[in-house]
Amino acid sequence: MTATARYKTKPLDCWKKAKELVLEHYMKIATAKEDGRLLVSGCAASCLALPAGLGDFVFMGGEPYGAVVAHDPSFSIPAMEAAEARGYARDMCGYMRNYLGSMFLDKYYFTGGPWPRADFCFGRSFCDAGHASWYRAVHEYEGIPYFCYDEPQGFNWSGSAEQKKEYLAGQLFDGIEWMEKVTGRTYDDEKLIEALKNFFRTEALWGEVCLLNAAIPAPLDLKSMLSLMPISMLRRHERCAVEFMEQLRDEVKDRIANGIAAVATERCRLATNAPPPWSFLKMFRYFEGYGVCFVGTLVYTVNSGEVKFLDDGTVIPAVPPEERGWPPMKDRESAVGTLVRWLFEHPFGFHVDWDRYLVSVAKHWKVDGMALFLNRGCPLMNTGLQDSKRALQEAGVPSTIYEGNFADCRDVDETLIIDRMETFLEGLGISKLPVS
Amino acid sequence: MGAIEEFEKVIAKRHQYAQDWKQKNGGKVVGWLCTYVPEEIIYAAGMLPVRILGSHETQDVTDAYISSIYCPFCRDALAQGLKGRYSYLDGIVHARSCVHIRNTFVNWERHVPIDFAYLMFMPAHVQSPRSKPFLTKEYGDFKEALEKWSGKVISRNDLVRAIVTYNTNRRLMKQIYELRKRDNPPITGAEAMKMVIASQLMDKAEHNKLLGQFIKELYGRDIGRETSARLMLIGSEMDDIEFVNLVEELGATFVIDEHCSGTRYFWDEILPEDDPLAAIAARYIDRIPCPPKDWPERRRLPFILELARAYNVQGVLLYQQKFCDPHEFDIPTLKQMFTENNIPTLVLEFDATIPWGQFRTRIEAFLETLTFNLV
Incomplete structure (x- = not known):
């Protein structure tokens, strides 16, 4: 230590x-x-x-x-x-x-x-x-x-x-x-039904893992989550993904019970809305030097996983259809019907509900601030970003918008991002930690 | 006053026109953002559908709502609402087309006072046999929402009358476009654009009368100069009449187009069916698609090539609203298609205002190569 x-x-x-x-x-x-x-x-x-x-x-x-x-x-x-x-x-x-x-x-x-x-x-x-x-x-x-x-x-x-x-x-x-x-x-x-069961279960488990990061200290940091997420994104229909997610969930619970942190210096918790600038993941390590732990991103909580946003502003893990008493999937028709119902119960909600979702996860994760990413590489994800910022501010969550591109390193100004974030952190009263 | 002058007057005083209409007819005025909105249903409800357009001015009022990575048209259109220029609108309707313009709708609904806002799910999978019956049901919901809002029942006859009026409008404009196939077309590209944009802003019955007058005026009409290079204008949203004028002044004539203030707006008619809503749905499903709805197979490109051949096009201007991804997807393939057919192309990227000096240099050079090819 x-x-x-x-x-x-x-x-x-x-x-x-x-x-x-x-x-x-x-x-x-x-x-x-x-x-x-x-x-x-x-x-x-x-x-x-x-x-x-x-x-x-x-x-x-x-x-x-x-x-x-x-x-x-x-x-x-x-x-x-x-x-x-x-x-x-x-x-x-x-x-x-x-x-x-x-x-x-x-x-x-x-x-x-x-x-x-x-x-x-x-x-x-x-x-x-x-x-x-x-x-x-x-x-x-x-x-x-x-x-x-x-x-x-x-x-x-x-x-x-x-x-x-x-x-x-x-x-x-x-x-x-x-x-x-x-x-x-x-x-x-039959294979479809089996794959769908895995699909729902993996999504729910990954959503649960994301929400477990509400614990202080956070058991996971975003940089690690970005390496774990692909399993729930790419293999969510496979049994191996369910097994892995169960193992991960249990380990995360164990870390919480034992106070094991992802970032030993955690004193400021931030979250984001979007994928990161993938060419600049080292920014997360850099800000650990400030005691910052990025605890999650909304997009992968609802894209690779599923959670349920309630009307009272809280967010809870999604529950797979099998555990909710939905009619069993016994043939193609009931399987597709269940899938459609699942999708409609967990809408992406870009722009229209996104503000509400962001406020919910910000509160759930007990963040000190939100670093919203204006990602020039994806028009879909930035719709309503300014409204989201206003909604967060109204909810008492400080936020900043940093700009770049998730997939084109030529469109990522690392210095600009660092400057922007450092200024934001300064506003939160966070400065660089002394090197031990 | 000639028909062209009437069109110009409506475009220049579009807000006044809508307000006068409202006062005269006592109906509601509904703004729409995309040509996939079934205007016929709004018209059948006794309302005036008007297209919301930008003003081609620099502005910064949208920065607090829409990021700069979205197309200039969607920002320019929202700016008009935020500035209160459409304060007479009673409602706003959008039919799903692209992420950019949906931004305009959502921000309008949230930040501009409006009595009625409707976001319609227009299928993108128009090649699926499921899309037409589905859209018919969606139109049923839309009709009901309009009835509830206005307190007026939209009868079958109302719908049929609206269909007839809109089909007449399409047929007359197509008839005028047909004249542009001539070696010496009687109208310029800018005039054709004025005609179509006026159609998007006016009561169609009134526009139809002007079109009738216009057709008579066109007999024996001459544009007063040589046709020179025969151009085609292709892209997404385009209402920059000034740009079209300036290009034509350099020694060219736009003889045909494929954009939302041209053929893509009016080309296809509604074919009769027992259920008028189903007939309208069929028209919007089968119309020449916008790029986000042109999959898995392409229908838009063969149509464009057919037009280019029919109108004896010598060069194509592909304009691109900055950041318009749906059209950016089509540009490489369009260029390739035209190259394979020996029709030169020039791509220009548009903002709400354009750098005419730079554009002129490029267009002049393009026209020179066309003239060289012709020699």
């Missing part, structure tokens, strides 16, 4: 397992063809359980891949430039440019070998800035089949919710039939 340390700390016991699961996933993508496994690509927020009915498959989520690449400028910059050389503008989604750039270069980040050509793309249209167009570009360039469904939840649309659920369910049924047709495989509803 250093002179400035207030809490004991230790590495996570499940850290090695987490790394293995993530790497295993990306290697399964690389070897999918030789292993006879289906490779499906699409938006990582799609329902990954759906292709499970086809049998062994692995999902290449575009955003997590784009994020991993973003962390390594030596790979990301050539990928970005390859996308730009084909006419894709620099202000477009950064994840997409890392993904498309890798495809154009025919280079897969995890092996350095050829880009793994998917068997088909299966995505969802939610962000009208481009998810559907992203995989259309893949479909056209690689000549692979493409299905995308339209998700009518998440923005407080006017009119009845019931017909929107029907519309979504109908498209999912169509998607299943389409997958059978393009792969020539018979779809097994």
Whole structure:
């Protein structure tokens, strides 16, 4: 323990397992063809359980891949430039440019070998800035089949919710039939049901883990959570993800019970709204030198996981359908119906509900301030950022907005971010800790 | 006064026009933000649907609401609301199209006093057979909401009358566009744009009368100069008439377009069906799609190429509202398509105001290459 340390700390016991699961996933993508496994690509927020009915498959989520690449400028910059050389503008989604750039270069980040050509793309249209167009570009360039469904939840649309659920369910049924047709495989509803059970459970568990970080000292820091999150994002339909999340949850509870901190010097708790600038994760370590612990980000709490925001402003872990007395999933129809109900019960809520969500998590995590990220690489995520800031201020939560790009390191001014954050911290009465 | 002057007058005094209409007709005025809003249903309710447009002025009133990474049009449009220029609006309606303009709607609903706000889920998966029946139901909800708000029942006849009026409007504008195929079109691109924008601001019945007059005026009309290079204007939202004028003054004529103040707004008619709401839904599902709704297969590009051929286009200006991702996705493929068809393109990035000096240099050079190719 250093002179400035207030809490004991230790590495996570499940850290090695987490790394293995993530790497295993990306290697399964690389070897999918030789292993006879289906490779499906699409938006990582799609329902990954759906292709499970086809049998062994692995999902290449575009955003997590784009994020991993973003962390390594030596790979990301050539990928970005390859996308730009084909006419894709620099202000477009950064994840997409890392993904498309890798495809154009025919280079897969995890092996350095050829880009793994998917068997088909299966995505969802939610962000009208481009998810559907992203995989259309893949479909056209690689000549692979493409299905995308339209998700009518998440923005407080006017009119009845019931017909929107029907519309979504109908498209999912169509998607299943389409997958059978393009792969020539018979779809097994039992496998879908099993994958959905894992999907709901993993999402709920990851949401629970995020909320456990309300403890002081925080058992996890955001930088570590960003390495754990991909399991719940990429593999949430798999049994291994459920098992890992249970192990993680138990370990986090144990850390809380024993007062084990993620950041030994924790004296200021911050949270954020968005993904981080992936090329500048060291900022989190830098601010530990101020006694700052970033305790969470709203986006991965509700994107890779699920929680329930209550009308009284509190937030609680989501409960999987099986434990809520929902009608059991016994066939395709009831399985898809359960999925749709789950999605509508946990809307993303960008802009419209986002303020409320941010205030809820800020209070739940007992933060001293919110560092909101104006992420120039993602139009969807910044909608209503100014309203969110006002809502936080009205709720008595100091906040600042720092600007950059989550996936394009050329668009991240590290000095500017540090300056902005240091000034914000100074306003909170936090200065750099003496070096012990 | 000629029809063009009438169109110009409405555009210049759009707020006055709407307020006069309101006083004269006693109906409500409803602002809309995207051409996917089914104006026909609003019109059938005895209301005046008007497109909310920006003013092409520099402004900073939206900085507290919309980040600078969103398109200039969505910010310019919101600025008009924040400045109180649309204070006469009774309602605002938006149909889902893109993240940017939805920002305008949500901020308008929150920060500009308005009596009625409706955010409609317009399917993006328009190629799915599920989309039309779904949208028909969504329109049913919208109709009910309008009825509840106005206290007036919208009858089947009201809907049919609105459909007829809107279809007439589309047919007449298409008839006028047809004249632009001629070697010497009788109208300029700027005039055509004025006609369409006026249609988005006026009572369609009144606009139809002006269109009838305009068609008569066009017989034997000459634009008073050579057609020169035949251009096509393609992009997202475009109401910068001044820009179109300036380009044409350099020695060119826009003979066709594909943007929301042109063909994409009015090209497709409503085909008769027993259920008028289903007929309207079919039109918006099947219309030439905006880029975020053009998947999994592309319908927009073949349509554009067909237009370019039919209007004997020699060069294409692809304009890009800064930060408009949906259109940025289409630009590489559009460029490639035109290159393969030997039609040169020039891409220009637009803000609410434009750097005309720089644009002029580039456009002049572009026109020179076109002229060179023609020689």
